[in-house]
Amino acid sequence: MTRIAVVDYGAGNLVSIEQALTTVGAEVTIIDGPGGIAGADGLVVPGVGAAAPAMAQLRDQGLVEPIRAWIAAGRPYLGICLGLQLLFESSDEDGAEALGVLAGRARRLANAPTLPHIGWNQAVQTREHPLFAGIEQAADFYFVHSYAGELAPSAAAAVLATTDHGDRFASAVAIGSLAGVQFHPERSGIDGLRLLANFVGLVASGATGRAATREPGVAVSA
C-alpha cells in the first residue's frame, strides 16, 4: 500500500484530506515532526491561512529542512492551497520567506470581484499531465484563498492549469515529482478524489523520479 505522510502544522482541516486519501487507497500517516517522513512514499502538505505563521510553525516543528531535502531528492510532493504557496520564494501576505523551491511569489488576487475567492471554479488545463488523468478539461474544483502563486517567467513551464478570478493565476503546477494545487481536491467531490487517486498512483508507480531542482531555471534553491 502506498504510504502518504500528511504534514500537520496546525493549519486547517486534516480530517478531510486524511479521509480523502484513505478513500482512494493510500495508507495515511499524519506527521507533526521530521520523524515520520522517512517511512513515507509521498508527502502531502495541506493547509489554509497565512504563510508567515505557517512557515514559523513548520520551523518550530523542525520540518522546513526535511521538506526541502525531500523535494530536492525528487521525491513525490503534493502541496494543497497554502502547501502550494509555500513552495514559492515568498508571500506578499505578510512578507514571509517561503520554501523557495519554485521561482515566484504568492500574490494577492488584486482584481478579484470578491475576496476571499471562495467556491467552485474551473481549472483550465494548459497541458496534459497524469495528475489530471480522467478529469475533464475545465473541471470545477473548490477554492478558498486570497493569495495565489505567481510564477517567475523562468518557472512558467511548471504551470499545469490556470483559473480566472479577476486575475488569471496558476491553479495547478507540476515539475518532476513536485506538484501543487491551489484548490482543495479533498473538498472537490469526485474530480478531487480522482486527482488525489492520480497522485497516489504516481507515487505508487514511482513514475515521478526526476528531481525538480534539476530543471534549469525553475528552481531557485537546491
Add this chain to the structure above:
Amino acid sequence: MLRRRVIPCLDVADGRVVKGTRFVDLVDEGDPPDLAERYAREGADELVFLDISAAPQGRSTLLDIVARTARRAFIPLTVGGGVRSVDDMRAVLRAGADKVSLNTAAVADPELVTACARRFGSQAVVVAIDARLREPGASSSGWEVLVRGGRDTTGLDAVDWAERVVELGAGELLVTSIDRDGTGSGYDTALLRAIVDRVPVPVIASGGARTPAHLVAAIVEGGADAVLAASIFHRGLVSISEVKQALAQAGLPVRSIPAAPAAA
C-alpha cells in the same frame, strides 16, 4: 468563472435534522450524515450544519455528526451554532469542518471574529447575520440584527454590522431574513443587495426560499454569491438539480455535476 453555489442547510438538534418555521415549531427530518451524503451526490456545492440543540450534550453529538459527515461527503462543510471561543472553533475544525459560522457570539464579543480569523484564517470564519426589518414592509427603515435564533433584538443595524464584521476578519457572510425564514415567500433581496453593495466578501442568502425562481432572484436581484435553503430540499419540494437548471437558464455559472466514478 466562479460558480454560484447552492447550499443545503441542515438544522441539527440533538443529533437529528430539523427545520422550523421562524425558528420554532420544529419538525424532525432525518439523520444528518445520510442527508449530507445524499446532497453531495445530488450536486450540493457545500453544506451548512446549524446546531440548535438546547441540551449541552447536543454539542458532542454535533461533533460526532461532523466527523461522520466529513468522512462521507467530500464537499465543504460549515458548522454554526454554539461556537463561543477559539477553542470551540478548533474543536469543530478538528472534527472535520472547513468553516465555522459565528452569530450570537460575534455580537456579544466582536473581538472573537478577529481572534478566530487570526488563528484559522478569514476563509474559515463565516459571520451569520439574522436580520429583521425595523418596520415591517419598509426596507427604507433598515434591518436590525437579531440573536439567539431570532429571539433577541440588538439594536445593531444589519448593514453596518456586516461591514464591521468584515473589517474584524469575517471571510464570508451568511445573511438570513428572519421576516422571510420559513415563510416560503422568497429571499429578502433588498436586504441582500444592501449588504452585498457594502462588503467585498461573498454573501450567502438565506431565509424564505420556496421555488427555484426565489434562488435565482437572490443572486440576480440580491447579488448573493451563494444561496442557502433547508426545508425545500429536505422535503423534496425542489431538488438541487432543479435549482441549478434554473440558475443556468438565468445565465448564471453553476458547477456541473461530474458522473460518479467506477467503484474504486
